[in-house]
Structure formats: structure tokens, C-alpha cells
Amino acid sequence: MTAPSDLARLAARLSHDVGKYVARTAHNVPASRVVPEPLVDMLLKDLFELDRGRRASSVFEEGARPIEERRPDPRLVEVRALLGELDAMEADMRAHVPEALSRAVAIALEVEALLRGLAVDLERSEP
Amino acid sequence: MRQLLVVEDGQEYSEFARLFLSDAFDVRTASSAHEAMQMAAATDFDAFLFDLRFDRTPASTLVGDVEEIASRLFGGDLERALRYVQDQQGTLILGELRAAGYYQPAVFIHDFRERRLLNLRKLYGHVSAVASFSAAEIRAALGVT
Numbered sequence: 001m002t003a004p005s006d007l008a009r010l011a012a013r014l015s016h017d018v019g020k021y022v023a024r025t026a027h028n029v030p031a032s033r034v035v036p037e038p039l040v041d042m043l044l045k046d047l048f049e050l051d052r053g054r055r056a057s058s059v060f061e062e063g064a065r066p067i068e069e070r071r072p073d074p075r076l077v078e079v080r081a082l083l084g085e086l087d088a089m090e091a092d093m094r095a096h097v098p099e100a101l102s103r104a105v106a107i108a109l110e111v112e113a114l115l116r117g118l119a120v121d122l123e124r125s126e127p
Numbered sequence: 128m129r130q131l132l133v134v135e136d137g138q139e140y141s142e143f144a145r146l147f148l149s150d151a152f153d154v155r156t157a158s159s160a161h162e163a164m165q166m167a168a169a170t171d172f173d174a175f176l177f178d179l180r181f182d183r184t185p186a187s188t189l190v191g192d193v194e195e196i197a198s199r200l201f202g203g204d205l206e207r208a209l210r211y212v213q214d215q216q217g218t219l220i221l222g223e224l225r226a227a228g229y230y231q232p233a234v235f236i237h238d239f240r241e242r243r244l245l246n247l248r249k250l251y252g253h254v255s256a257v258a259s260f261s262a263a264e265i266r267a268a269l270g271v272t
Contacts, residue, residue: 006207009214016180020236021139024260028147042142051137052183112259116238123240 007070011119014063018079019115022046022056026108033102040096047086047093047104056111057083071122075114082107082114128153130170131269134163134220135178140236144176147262151271159188160220167229174269175224175233181216191219218247225251234268236260 025043029035035043050056060083064076086093086107092100131152133140141156148154155170157163159181166172181189189212197208212219221233230252238258239247247254257264 009210013180013214016237020238020259024139024143027259027261028263038146042146045142116258119238 005122007067008119008123010063010067011115011122014060014067015112015115015119017051017063018056018060019112019119021050023108023112026105026112029105033105034098035101035105037096040093040101043101043104043108044093046108048090055087057087067118073118075118079111079114082111129173130155131174131176132157132163132166132170132172133176134158134217136181136183136216137178140176140178143260143262148266148269148271151266151269158184160190160223161188163220163224164227167224167227172229172231174231175221175229176265176269177217177221177233177235179217179235179237180214182213186213189213189216189219190223191216218251221247221251221254232270234265236265 024046025035025039026046029039029043046056048055051059057080060079064080067073068076086104089100089104093104129152131144131148131154133144133154133156135141135156136158141154144152144154152173155166155172157166163175186209189209191212193205193208193212196211197203197205200211201207217235217237224233232253232255233251235254235256236259237256239256244254244256255268257268
């Protein structure tokens, strides 16, 4: 058993705490990206009540800060923008506007992929 | 109906299981090693579904020798060792279950590197991992057709 470096551990934690959970429902939406009604509440939880009732963007900021202080990465900037877009769409999503829900699914999957890529890269690059 | 034990420190897995797995499994949830052991003793589960990271439960409920890990991996730094124990708690709980004789298939929803997954299989036998909350992949890993 070997200990991961702090930076790799922080990135793995961010990928777990934000990436994995933000895409929990999104992975199960049909390819059409039309969100079935029974999944809407869970999707809203994933995005706006992620950890102890906090929105994903807030959990992300807390986890991204210590990484960016040591190694800025454009993927973190991209994720921040995507989560900001989600926050701006919250009212439409809560009103079950189909286009907003479909866009949210796409964003959630993209956020997961970006954070996973970052975690993998940092794990490989750290001694 | 088949029995599934979900082991997690929150509610995300059990919510997911109720929505996507309840047609195939009676789902029960444990939030610590102690609870998981008690429930495994009481019910003949068909499979375990694990979260990996436990940072929402009290440190006193975690399994893993923090002092030993601090000494071996972190130069005596207890804080880092505790974070490590939190980050790996799912695998540590699986180790407790295996040591107690519960060898049911275990599925993690985590993007383990291949080498890590091979190590887990060497240690704990039937272990699989699904990278994301994909119901289709999780059902396949749990043997649901």
C-alpha cells in the first residue's frame, strides 16, 4: 500500500465529491437527453443539494481551491463556468423546462469527465 | 427477492438503488463497518454495493488503524492518516466483512485504476467496480439481467 500525493488525493476527492455525484442521474437519462419526470427531483438534488444540502458549485469551489493554489488547470476554470451555467438555470430546471433539464444533463456529464481527467492526470504525474 | 447491502456514509447510493435496483433487490443500507457486520450477520445478502469515501460519519465509527497508517505511510502525521482512512473506508469495511467470512460479490462505484482493482481482487476476491452511476452497468456488475 502506498500513499497518494496530496495533490493527487485532492483531485481524486474532487472527482468523487463533485464529478461522480453531479452525474448520478445524468448517466441514466435516455440518449435523447429528455429527462423523464421521475428523475427530475434526483437530478435537482445532484446539482443543488449535493453534499449536506449544498449546491455542486459550492462543493466544487471548496475542493478546487487547494488544487488551484498549487497547480492551476484550465479544466477547473471550465468546470467553474459550467457549474455557473447550471446555477443560472436553476429556476428553469425547477420549473421542469425540458431544454434546461437537457442542457443540465449534458453539463453534468461534461463536469464529471473533466474532473475525472484531471484526477487521472495528477495521479500519473505525481511521484 | 435478492438482498443487496448498500454501504455508504450518505444517502446517494440508497436513493439511487431504490430508483434503479428495487425491481431486482431488497435494498438495505449500512453506514459503518459495525452496522454492515451486524446486518451481514442477520441477512444472507446476495451482494454488497460500496461507496469508497466516508467523510460524513464520525471518526470513531471508521475502521482502520490510524496510528499504524500514520507511522507506515505519513511519517507519523495522524491528520493525513485519518484523511486516508476516510478516503479508503469502503475498501477497509470490505476487508472487515471478508475477514468475518462474508464473501459475497462486492461492487464499488468508483473509477479505480486497473492495477488498484487487481490488488483489491487479490485481497478480497470477487470485487468489481463501475466508474459512474450508470444503472445499466451497475445492474450488470450485480448480475441483474
